[in-house]
Amino acid sequence: MARGAQGEQVMHRTGRLLLIATVVLGTTLSSQATAARLDEMSLDRWKKLREVERYQLKIAEKYYGEKKWKVALAEYEKYLTLYEDSEAAPYSQLKWSLCQRQLRKLNTAIKEGFQSVLDYWPESPEATASMYYIGQTYKNMGEIRRAKKAYKEVLTTYPDHVVSVYAINDLIAIATTLKDTKTRVELWKKLAFDIKRTRETATICRDASKNLASYHFYMVAFDDGVKALETTWKDQSLANQVVAHLHSPVRVFSGDQKQQAKGVKLSDLGVAWVRQNVPAERQTDQQKAAARQHYYWITELYESSGRDKSVEATYAEIQKVFGSDDDVLGRLAGFYRRKGRYDEARAVYARFTNKIEGNSQVATTYRDQKKYEPCVLAYRRNVPLDAENPHRWHAAIAYTYHHYARQYDKAIAVYQELLKADAENTQTWLWNIATAYRDSGKCKEAIGFYRQCTNFPSNYTEMAMCHRRLKQYKEAVILYNQIIGGAPNSAPWALLQIGYTRESAGQKEQAIKTFQQVCKRFPKKSEASRAHAHLQNKYKISVTL
Known part of the structure; x- marks a missing residue:
């Protein structure tokens, strides 16, 4: 109990925002996926329709695809009136309900739409979708209690259907809003360990495994975090994910003096696990690169926990085991740069086999320090070395x-x-x-x-602005007019700039007329909105776009 309370506090203080962002993203993606799967009728069922039925349904579908919700709603209703015993009747009722939802008539969508599908066509595929959509609509309304009840009915009625996965994901989003970590963890576990991975469920289950791993790592429950990730990845990809999900909690703990011991412990657990999983086979270049990558991950974990000496010792070990090359040296120098140890970074860059790249990196270290003359000198050393360029x-x-x-x-x-x-x-x-x-x-x-x-109209744009800075407004207007005549796509912007230029020149009436002209000539462009707002705010003049 104490551990759970402590974990809740840690999550709230350190990892909560990251986890919420991930869960919300996952929910958004699943909602889109749901729409793509549940509001479509299979081709086999389309084939069962008579020609007149297909004709009417295609009209409704056309307007639905164009997001003309009122017209589509009327066409689906017409279909139901004409062909209430058709194979596509429950589908039309479902789409009618979705149109109502788009029109913000949410209660009507639920009570007269989705519920009608469940009442009259309980065995249809649309009944499954409707039960899910009822929960989702309640959720969108902020009716959390009703949404949870509807989603639980989905889980009970269709435990093996993809709608259950969507329902779980939406319940996670609700739990996130309610700051209910216990429920989130339970649902993440269900998605990660219990749900069969399919094309429709893979992304949601993968995200759940990542969120669950992050939670366990913040709890310093390392083995549980690895198990969560093992549901989705293996071998090199697994190691990559383990290290990636360790960085945030290790940095957070290590940056808090009261929790540094946790950061060290978590980092050490990660390092030991990575070492244990270093590939033994090193015959090919690919195998050697995979093995060396594991050592790089170890340096990253040490760096995240703030143990610089361990980072340096690991790089020394890498060079002893694999030899030294520009890749290893570049990573070591990059570590020194991140620590602000520029002299040591430059000493490492000086060891590069590729002297041109080494000098270039040295130059950028001086530039980072705002030491511009040494930076220039480093670049100059490359001129004779890079004779071709x-x-x-x-x-x-x-x-x-x-x-x-x-x-x-x-x-x-x-x-x-x-x-x-x-x-x-x-x-x-x-x-x-x-x-x-x-x-x-x-x-x-x-x-x-x-x-x-010769890069018209960009050069004319810059010339006009320079003339404005010199208070040569007439010359600026001439250039803007040339842009209007020669670059139609830039015409709205150029005309708006003429208005501002007239204004700066003290030509109030001409400026007002120009802004009005922008609104009249280009009513659908963003420049018209800006001109409209400017006329209202500065001159108290209203223009209808």
């Missing part, structure tokens, strides 16, 4: 100056060199030069380079 590294240098260091003059100087040296990418360097000038506030110079770009 030196422009890549000059571009990285320019990008660093431009977007990280905000040293625009230096960025522009490098872009200018690239413009001369890399003729194949002239447009790229022209655009970057223009953008660097724009970002530095030199709009006049930016316009000159944007004008040389």
Whole structure:
């Protein structure tokens, strides 16, 4: 009892949001799957219909597919009136009920729709669906007591049908809302261990096994968590899932001084299990990679529990057992980077066989530290090493100056060199030069380079904005008008910008007329909604869209 109460507290404090998110997602997916399976009639039953029956039903189905619920409802009702003894009569009643539900007439859907299917066609496939839909509709109404009663009737009446799985999943969602962990765990167990996996049930049962494993791991019930995952995965995939589901509780416990012992214990249990399951066969490259992956998982568990020395010791073990290569070194360096131990990370990158990649990684470590000149120097070391692609590294240098260091003059100087040296990418360097000038506030110079770009209307868009910043509103309007004439898809946006430009220029009446024109010419576009709201909020003018 004490353990259960403690587990409930832990779940509430640490894992509850993650578990709720997973369960809600699973419920959403199952509801969609339910709709896809339960509201369709089999082809065999379609074949039994007379031609006139098929004709009328197809009309109703057409409107249903188009989500014209009122029209579809009327057509299904017409079918029932004309062919009440037809094979498709219960199906039409079911679809009539679903139309009522879409029209938010939920009580009518239940009492006059789904219940009628159960009363008049109790042996039909639609009776099974209707019983489930009654529970789901009550759930959507917030009638939790009635929903639970209806779902339990589904479980009793159709224990081996897929609707029972959907009902269980919906009951889990209800239990989540009610913060009823005990019920959730019981239902997760049923889905994970008792339900036969089929195409319709596999996803729901898989998610249940994951949620159940997470719960057990938060309870430090390691073996139970593994058993839950074993219902869905095996071998390498199982190990991957075990480690993935351990990370969250290990981090949570290890980050709480009062619960660090739990984090260490859970991590140690995981490490021991992974070591026990390291593949023994290591003849092929694939087998060696699988074995090494298990050691990587061990480093991850140690890192999650905050035991850096154990991480380093495991990487040393990996290099001793499997040898050292750039993959192992890259992972070790990445660990040092995550810990902010940049000098040690750079020392590891310097050991790379691929010196170009090593220098590139060194550069990014300096960039992470906002040490831009050492970053540039590291990139420069790659220019002579990568003789086939030196422009890549000059571009990285320019990008660093431009977007990280905000040293625009230096960025522009490098872009200018690239413009001369890399003729194949002239447009790229022209655009970057223009953008660097724009970002530095030199709009006049930016316009000159944007004008040389050929990516209309993007270049005109930027030129117009630069003119607006220079308070050259007339020039901006001219450019926006050219966009309207030459790029129809951008016309609503450009016309809206003309309105804002007129406004900035103090041309109130012209601005109002332009916003009204946006609403009139493009009533279904988002720009019309923005213009409409702007007219109301700023000028107190109402326009009908």
